[in-house]
Amino acid sequence: MKDITMKYSNGEVTIIWKPSLCIHSGKCVRGLPAVFDNKRKPWIDAKAAGTYEIVEQVKKCPSGALTYLMNHEGA
Secondary structure, three states: OOOOOEEEEOOOEEEEEOHHHOOOOOHHHHHOOOOEOOOOOOOEOOOOOOHHHHHHHHOOOOOOOEEEEEOOOOO
């Protein structure tokens, strides 16, 4: 399997998704469906919620397939 990394940003935070790590627990989809919708392409819309909400939901990913990076850390 290819080691693919996808990135989605709202300008403040970048959601990083590594599909090869995903265990499909569904926590992201159930927890923040406006951002994570597996029926949509692309399935992540980082502009559909606030940065704080996104960060808190991504932290709940049990597999580590979803992580985040603050775009202006230290600024």
